[in-house]
Amino acid sequence: MSKIFYDHLIIFEEIDNALKGEGLEPEERDELHQLIDEMIHHRVLGCILDHLPREHHEEFLERFHQTPYDEGLIQYLQEKTPKDLDIEEKIKEAAEQLKQELLLELKKKK
Numbered sequence: 439m440s441k442i443f444y445d446h447l448i449i450f451e452e453i454d455n456a457l458k459g460e461g462l463e464p465e466e467r468d469e470l471h472q473l474i475d476e477m478i479h480h481r482v483l484g485c486i487l488d489h490l491p492r493e494h495h496e497e498f499l500e501r502f503h504q505t506p507y508d509e510g511l512i513q514y515l516q517e518k519t520p521k522d523l524d525i526e527e528k529i530k531e532a533a534e535q536l537k538q539e540l541l542l543e544l545k546k547k548k
């Protein structure tokens with residue numbers, strides 16, 4: 439897993455703990471972690487693009503592509519999104535919703 443600028447906003451310990459309880463082989467767990475990382479990435483980028491005015495999409499995506507680890511991207515988003523919007527909070531909400539969906543799916547499996 440490589441570092442992404444929004445990593446500090448997302449906590450998925452419950453998912454990790456639920457996966458540990460599944461009795462998976464290390465390769466299976468690694469594959470699931472990779473899939474979950476991809477799901478998080480798509481959900482967070484979707485959230486960002488939903489709240490970022492369209493005229494800033496291309497610039498943001500170029501900056502993100504060049505330096506996905508740059509925590510300065512949060513500052514960029516805060517400057518470009520509406521002043522009454524807390525983009526960090528929106529990212530946390532999107533991640534929390536995904537976490538709850540994943541936990542529900544894991545519980546259904548049992």
